[in-house]
Amino acid sequence: MSIAQDVSNQRSKPDNYLTHDRGFRSWALTLDHKRIGLLYMMFVLSAFLLGGTFAVLLRTSLLTPNHWMFPSDPAHDTQAKLFYNNMFSLHGAVMVFMFIIPAIPAILGNFMLPMMLGAKDVAFPRVNLLSFYIYMLGATFFSWVLIGGILRTAFNIHLPFGFGLDTGWTFYTPFSTSKAEDGMVAGVLGAFILGFSSILTGVNFIATIHTLRPRGMTWFRMPLFLWALYATSIIQILATPVLAITLLLLVAERLLHVGIFDSSLGGDPVLFQHFFWFYSHPAVYIMILPGMGVISEIISVHSRKHIFGYSFIALSSVALALLGFLVWGHHLFVAGQSNLADSIFSLLTFSVAIPSAVKVFNWLGTLYRGSIRFTPAMVFALGFILLFTVGGLTGLFLGALATDVPLHDTYFVIAHFHYVMVGSMVFAFLGGMYHWFPKMFGKMCNQNWGRAAAIMLFIGFNLTFFPQFVMGAHGAPRRWATYPAEFQPYHVMSTIGAYIMAISLITVALNWLAGLLWGRPAPANPWGGNSLEWHTPSPPPYDNFPTPPVVDDPYNLSAWEYDASIEGWVPRKTDPASATAPADRTRPVTH
Amino acid sequence: MGAMLNILADVGGGFWMPPQASDMAGDVDWLFFFIFSICVFFFGLILVLLVVFSWKYRYREGQPMLDAPKHNTALELTWTFIPTVIVIVIFFYGFKGYLRMSVPPPDAYEVDVTARMWSYTFTYPNGEKSDVLHIPVNTPVVFVMSSDDVIHGFYMPVFRLKKDIVPGRYNKIWVQAKKLGTFDIFCTQYCGQDHSAMRNHVVVESREDFVAWLGKLGGGSLPPAERGHYLWQTRGCSMCHSVDGSATGKAPTWKELFMTPVQAMDGSYMADENYLHDAISHPNIHPIAGFQPIMPPTEGLLNDKDIGDIIAYIKTLSSHYHPAKLPGHPALAPAASQPSN
DSSP: OHHHHHHTTOSOOSOOTTTSSOSHHHHHTOOOHHHHHHHHHHHHHHHHHHHHHHHHHHHHHTTSTTOTTSOSSHHHHHHHHHHHHHHHHHHHHIIIIIIIHHIIIIIIIHHHHHHHTTOSSOSOHHHHHHHHHHHHHHHHHHHHHHHHHHHHHHHOOOOTTOOOOOSTTTTOTTIIIIISOTHHHHHHHHHHHHHHHHHHHHHHHHHHHHHSOOTTOOGGGSOHHHHHHHHHHHHHHHHHHHHHHHHHHHHHHHHHOOSSSOGGGTOOHHHHHHHHHHHHHHHHHHHHHHHHHHHHHHHHHHTTOOOTTHHHHHHHHHHHHHHGGGOGGGGGTTTTOOHHHHHHHHHHHHHTHHHHHHHHHHHHHHHTTOOBOOOHHHHHHHHHHHHHHHHHHHHHHHHSHHHHHHHTTBHHHHHHHHIIIIIIIIHHHHHHHHHHHHHHHSBOOOHHHHHHHHHHHHHHHHHHHHHHHHHHHTTOBSSOSSOOGGGHHHHHHHHHHHHHHHHHHHHHHHHHHHHHHHOOBOOSOSSOOOSGGGGSOSSOOTTSOSSOOBOOOTTOGGGEEEETTTTEEEEOOOOTTSSSOGGGOOOBOOO | OHHHHHHHSOTTOOSSOOOOOBHHHHHHHHHHHHHHHHHHHHHHHHHHHHHHHHHHTBOOTTOOOOOOOSOOHHHHHHHHHHHHHHHHHHHHHHHHHHHHHHSOOTTOEEEEEEEETTEEEEEOTTSOEESSEEEETTSEEEEEEEESSSOEEEEEGGGTEEEEEOBTSOEEEEEEBOSOEEEEEEOOSOOSTTGGGOEEEEEEEOHHHHHHHHHHGGGTTSOHHHHHHHHHHHSSGGGTOOSSSOOOSSSOOSTTOTTSEEEETTEEEEOOHHHHHHHHHSTTSSOBTTSOSOOOOOTTTOOHHHHHHHHHHHHHTOTTOOOOOOTTSOOOOOGGGSOOO
16 A cells, blocks of 8 residues: 555656755755765765875876885975875875765764664754764864875965874874974864764764664664664774774874873873774774665665665674774784784684674675666675675784784785775775665666766776785885885876776766756666665655555565566565565554 | 695795795795685685585575574584684794784894884994895894884895884894895885885895994994995985985985085085085074974984095095095095995
8 A cells, every 4th residue: 555655656756755845944954864864975075085086196106116206306305205194194084084084974874774674764863964974074174184284285375273184094193292393283173073973974874774674674673774873883882992092192192292102201102002092993893783774775676676785794794893992903013012912813804704704705695596686776786795804804814913924014904904994995985875776866776877886896906906915915115205216017007097096986977967967767676675774756755755664574576577667676575475575564654 | 734834935935925035034024924724715715605605595585584593692602612722723823923923032133223204224233324134144133223213114025024113222133044045125104205216125134244244344444534425325314315416315425525615505615624514413403494403313324434535535526625545555445336235
């Protein structure tokens, strides 16, 4: 009754969340989780553009061993190095704090989480808006400081408060407290502010999943994306406050010379590393877990098959979140930590490999005997599986102590984390955007261009980062503005790959833009998913569900059949003898 | 299996690895290729499954989907248990190798390493210092390392050895080199502007050559100004101060420095012996206009005699210095023709 009704209104409803209220204030003061998701999208994608531009500049600078972009006299030599050091710090800081950590939770999570629960919004809509404004404040402040540094070092343009950051995104002491440029304090405060956005999002998601699950949707009948977001939110609320305090201690050390981290005042520089990585290692699970959740959704829907091993995937997300808190010391393997600590952290580090492996095998199990459509989302998801496998396996070299010693702080590590952060997380993000684009905007993108961009990005990515494994194994240290000539061939390959990546991402952006402007109107369910967001028109109405959807197993894809006339999926005419057993279907959503 | 893996790890340096200059390097490479083999196997397996499934189960119009289970507990336990065993094995070998790397033999030859932005100084048991590392072949050598300012790294790729150099504490690593030659030392912990220029060399030589080289260290028998030039080369001063008038951007040149006014942030000072002594022994108290106050501390690096010799050398670089020449004693030759080490 209810699904058929709202699905029959698939052609653009006159009123949806985009048209419901107009004017600047209706967006600036919106409490609608969908609009907040789009607001985040604008800023987070801008951060991606900023961080990516500097990645391309960095790679361009590294084409020759001696930073060819500046004249080679000694004064310019100093300037070139300060510029490079600001560039790599900006690239890391913007990408980590302003792009990767918020990307999937704040954009796709904000949009889809309430809808997947059949709810009208998150538990605390005002807190949601607040977390967006905190993000905007932190991001604006942080970018100003960082870009100011670039302008100063490259062009001698001095912005007020444009101090720059040259410590790397890791702010290690005592360099950051005694030698770094003055912008360090402002930069750290920018990161401090951004952390609160992350914490509040986490609080909101946990509360929403606990309290707004509809009757009949037990924990093990939630879509896996929600398990992923739940696990991510746990990390966000437990770990981010530790970073906040650490950054405040860093500022206190710099301004008040308290003596916690500065050895000349009796402090311990390695203590900072412990505090910092206690957050920053779980942070990488904040980055990857939502991506894994997206992949579970895409692989299932686009191969028309129930996810394989639901319970194991769900529990592996929680396991990763918890185990991720026990391994931070592997960032300190060569820092001078005790042999005992090194050994314990090495053993614990290997434990995180297991849940990751379990997921990859379950995704392959989902593809088995499926009916695979190579939509852009699926192409990104398949790329994810391969690149995440490489990223995860190369973690084995770094988790083993004897091999970590030569590889630590070399390009091998850079390649490893880019395989998981870009090859995996960015691929998952882009796949998720393609998967939910029709729902969010009510338009379809050109699928051929999307596929081409995905393949091009896969090729460019491997060309950029695989040579870095070899270069690192040969001894090339990281964060080097100049390098010995023997490493040049690897750098050149890497830079060419970076340009291919840039072209691919521009293609994606244009593909989305063209879809927004000229794409054909999207049906309510273009891919045939069964989670609740597909049970409402595209784009959704302001209050999400004109009629409450029925709770079902979210992977019961056989409840839908393809209707060529609308190029979308419609509920299969229920034959009492077929499809799901009565026990799988329950009453309409009530809260 | 071990022999086969060692063939992959080309002892002279191959596709993946630099040359192996110690037995420890060989052990590390063995583990690298052990893990590599496991990676190739699993990546290959996943790639093949992915490609085969994508092809075999691609959507074809009109083809019905085959029945398939939604879970399989036996499979789940298998692919949980097997990776667990594999990672425990990897951990074990990594741990074993690491213990060998971390615990130096009790009779190791000790070299102290001091790092600062952006150079290393190596101090030998005879008290002499050098800015280049020499070690005898086939002898265990332990490095006792500390930093004067920020955290640096000490990495010798051919030995597969690395440790951070931390201020306020000593970190130790040890090596027994088996190959003669000159190899790279790289700084691996970001330390500011010239982090990527903080490179050095380790020279592995026979015991006889090493002892001979050690004997020539210190330049103790050189006259003051010549010894000052030697110290300029070996104690890190040359990283930032030129002696030929060229601008490095990091510190003032020593050419034409003596007895000329120096423009500091807090006034102008005449660069006489007293000024130079203060500037060397207490860096940065009068920061100089146009330069960052980045000179590292010299306590422990230069004693009073060293400072005196450096001042003597700086004087010879200035046209304001023309001491009387005694008959029969030639005037000091300028810096450029000083004997090099």
